[in-house]
Amino acid sequence: MKYPKTAIYLGIGILLGACQSSPTISTITANTDANGCLSTAGFRYSALQQKCVQPFNAATFHFADNDDGTLSVYVILSEDKQLAEVFANNLARPLILQANKGGYVSDDGKIRLIYAQNRWRLTGR
Template sequence: MKKIITLFVLVLAVYSCKLTDQKEEETEAGKPNATAKDSTVVNDKDENGCLASAGYIWSKVNKECVKGFSGIQLNPMDKPDNEDETLSAYVLFSEDAKQAEVFLPNDTTSIVLSRSAEGKPWIFKDWQLVPWKGYVLKKGAESKFAGDGEIGKKVTETDTEQ
């Protein structure tokens, strides 16, 4: 009788180990385990490592992640008193000011314009950035955006008396 009980315990132990191995194989084979199902991993970095959810985009001119709306704000010509930052274009310059990088609204890429000499416009294909009373951004002959040349958001109203 002792031999039968010992044999039964041994078979039960081996069979239990086999079930454990099968469960691990199923998890590895693609069935999600409880830990992976319960956790959420968000990776919203772009191909250059810029954190898009925080408003960072890659600057081709400065070769680093920048906040697109930290440059010179250019408002649409049809809305010069625009307060909606998402409708504005933004310009960042290289250190030597020979290149201007333009971030257009609703566009994930930027346009890099170059100029031949000081006082001349920055040009790329049919885009021009003209230094005139600040800056005017043109596409062909049509003026699209303009701004006073100051960096950052413009405050048009204030709640303090002067």
């Protein structure tokens, strides 16, 4: 039986298309951080939620980064509001703050998340 050339070329095209590579485990692993979060998709590990999250979707609130107005700082509060987890581009890993009068403070007291005049502000010494 003879097949027209177009059918042969179409068949070869379908076979070649099926053989194209898809992402492999090693490719996906290369895009994950130490916690297994897919960092290229904006995921970071949240210690408060014990899972990978996209801070821009999971944040309780966010505000503009004081150093760069085009960036944001994202904050996730624990269910009991006793802890705040701060995500920012200039932080190597999220920062956990403890509830304190008027807001939250880091363990060393150098970073504060303060609610005053109807807005949140992040300060550091």
